[in-house]
Amino acid sequence: MVSYIKSLFLPYCFLTVFAAYGRNVPAPGKPGARTFAPDTSGADSLTVLKQLIYFQTPGKLSTSSASSAEGSDFARTPVMSYPLALGGRLPGLNVIQGNGQPLNESWSISLRNQTPLILIDGIPRSxxxxGIEEIESVTVLNDAVATAMLGIRGSGGALSVITKKGISGKQxxxxxxxxxxxxxxxxxxxxPLGSYQYALLYNEALKNDGLPAETYGFGQTALEGYRSGSDPFKYPDVNWADQVLKNSSMFARYNINTSGGNRFVRYFVNLEHVSQDGILKTSDINKYSTNASAKGYFARSNVDLNLTDHLSAGIYIQGRIINTNEPGNNGTANLFSSVTTTPGxxxxxxxxxxTYAGLARFQNNIVGQNISSGYSQGNIRTVLSDxxxxRDLEDFLPGMWIKARASFFSSLRENITRNKTFAVFEQTGVSASGSPTYMQYSSNSLQANTNGINFQNRSDFEExxxxxxxxxxxxxxxxVLLANRDNLVNGSNLPYTIQGIAGHTSYNYDQKYLLxxxxxxxGANRYPNNGGFRYGFFPAAGLGWIVSRENFMKSVTWLNHLKLYGSYGKTGQDKGAYYTYQQIFSTSPGAIFGSSAGTVTTAEEAFLANPAVTWEKAKKLNIGVEGSLLDNKLSFSTExxxxxxxDLSIVRGTSNGLLGIDYPNENIGRERYNGWETQIKWQQKKARSxxxxxxxxxxxxxxLLYNAEAFQKYDWMKHTGQRVDQAFGYIAEGLFQSDAEIAGHATIEGYKPQPGDIKxxxxxxxxLINQYDQTAIGARKPTVLLGSFLGFTWRNLDFTALLQGKMNRYVNLSGNSYWEFQNNGSGQAFENHLNRWTPATAGTASYPRLSTGTGPQDGSVNNWVTSSFWVRQGNYLRLxxxxxxxxxxVRFAGGGIKSVRIYTNGLNLYTISSKTFGDADPENYSGSYPIQKIFNLGVNVQL
Structure with missing residues (x-):
């Protein structure tokens, strides 16, 4: 495998230009999440980042908003996708993980509630x-000054990953x-509930729905059979999660890297392997694995060269191979869906x-689905080369330089599917000889083998x-003044190209007054005008004042640094219009004129074109203060x-049925986001601690300032003026306790409520309760993200911990994993349903009366609609x-070994959350693949 990765390097040895990452830049500026390890780059992360994206202003002399986390702080975090290691480390950065399946974690990342552009060594990447060990730092860029040069891709901010580089010195x-x-x-x-409790609650729900339990539910014989467990074949009690899920699985990472160099060449080479096993049980009946797992192989080589006294060059190459595996027939997600919806x-x-058991309505035995449906593999191959x-132009003008860079990227995913089916039987009776008789619902089939390219893209970047x-x-x-072009070909789509010019100027007087x-x-090639390109202008400016350098501050010996800064500018966000300004027509025969038996081809709009389509825009204001005091022990920043x-791309809320076609996306939406971010750090270091x-x-x-919403009869129904993405529904006032209370309350349109229904x-x-009584529900207060990073060193011992939290967070509990008897009345029920309303529990019930979703008194019509009853507080604090x-x-390490460090670490170890979740995870509280708690043991050897 290593030889294969190495072979990937040779065809992609193309040169690309960076700004030099000057080792003579002043010491760190803005405080960030850092350890006591020395900064081997010789410059703070913001400085290195700015040099990679074109300008060289040190962090202390900058007016932009940026904060960074050092790679050494999270290098040993047991994750395969590095954004999962960033939650809680950087202000304004929100990382959400909704799934625990290896390499399918359903994570999302937002920066000040926008989707940031991801840069790797200053070049846009997806x-x-x-390899997490190859990361030097991760920096978030927030304001207009920091992102204006990104043009029509700058409004969401940027998440910039800087990879490690070689340094002059011994290997x-x-x-x-x-x-x-x-x-x-x-x-x-x-x-989930056991069979006996499930049957009792199901009978109760049938009675609530006005249906006889004797006919549609479980009789006394069945109830006794479930209670006693005397006949597990006739009266089963199966915990499906226990049948297909393991208690634990393995995680491993192996890495080796080397760096060094001299005045002519500097290099960093990294090889890394990550293996994450899944929690699905496997079987010896197979010669292959049906577990959900992922394996990654990563290789990187960063080489910088001084070709002459005035000319330098560099080649940065990265390759990756990622292999995934899961059960066949729609895989892991389908398996968990079955577990959630199938009662015991x-x-x-x-x-x-x-033989595998089943029923007419449950023809896909879950254990068979796990181990007897074949398997599916995904293979990702990626090569990246910069x-x-x-060339410095010192002989022409001291301080001037010119550089060129190019980058090439190629990635594809191949899926190999080896599906098969299995026979399922239902026992229907006993034959004359006394042996069971069965009804067969499916049959065994030979394995069907298919493969295909699921995804592929390639890109080239020149500057x-x-x-x-x-x-x-x-x-x-x-x-700096530059011109660049970024061209992406995604699958079968036409090329997507962004090109233009950009510039940046930074001026300071006496390192005191900053501009x-x-x-x-x-512009991009998917908009009308100028042969397929439409260009936009995106300016930004920032001012700063380093107060601590003023003469009147020299007597303030306890203050080491104090800076006031601010910026304002315009940025853009391209939503990839894909030529929607062109009107496309579709043809189909179907019109008959007169008595002719033939048809005439007709034409109609495939969609309604928008000839004025353009990119979204943002005007950003950022004001901040940063400082350090007490011999730089205490540092802080607030923004x-x-x-x-x-010009947000939205569809009008007033749709005209007479038009016969949907409105197109138009650039008419407006939104506003405002907030505060702060970080504070205390650090103190002595000789050995x-x-x-x-x-x-x-x-x-x-x-939400404007979204062209339809006319609303009452102000409380209006989305305009509310929070962006505000949920709307009915306001719940508890549960009806009696018929008398129902009679004295407003009538629910189209429904006659029963005691125990939501009021x-x-x-x-x-x-009358109808759509005119719906209003904003859930989150009304500002969203709060919290993070804390702490640690200590004492002699040879070191310790770090990261906490992550969220406040004013609300979740909507609904669907298969929370409501009872979903899936047309045949679904599972859970422990939270034991708190349902009954005449005996009317005073303490926290859940409405149960319903199967059927019958003349079906409670789901009223109780399962969106309302504040199901919107719960989702705050949590996680270690x-x-x-x-x-x-x-060193004296115990042996010859040639500089140091040996042994360590243990853990991920997602402990969580404090609101009572909404009980003991369930606050990020993954539904029935999908659970997030994993990981315990690790490792050793690091320095040679």
């Missing part, structure tokens, strides 16, 4: 699975091995003769830039931002990761 080799085991965090799949008394796992040349950097007396200036100006003039988004603690918090509010507020006091390490003294 890759989020790379260093690092070997890191870690292995551990995983256990599932609890979700509602873990808490539906059928036994096996019949008496050893190349740069840089030419000219820069100038100079300090003259008290004046300092950095300037920054950024701009971009670029306020207000971002107004316009030290400690640090950092805290960050983000507060964000939003407002809704009559907002317009017209005596995201912990690590404890010990460095073995």
């Amino acid at each position: 890759v989020t699975e790379i 260093q080799i690092s070997v890191n091995v870690q292995t551990g085991f995983q256990r599932s965090l609890e979700n509602l799949v873990s808490r 008394n539906a059928y036994p796992v096996y019949n008496e003769n050893g 190349f740069y040349l840089k 030419l830039s000219l820069g100038y950097s100079k300090e003259l007396n008290r004046h300092g200036i950095d300037a 920054e100006i950024s701009f971009a003039y670029n 306020y931002y207000s971002n107004r988004f316009s 030290g400690y640090f603690i950092s805290f960050n918090a983000s507060f964000q509010d939003s407002k 809704y507020k009559d907002l317009n006091n017209d005596g 995201k990761s912990v690590e404890l390490g010990y460095k073995i003294p």
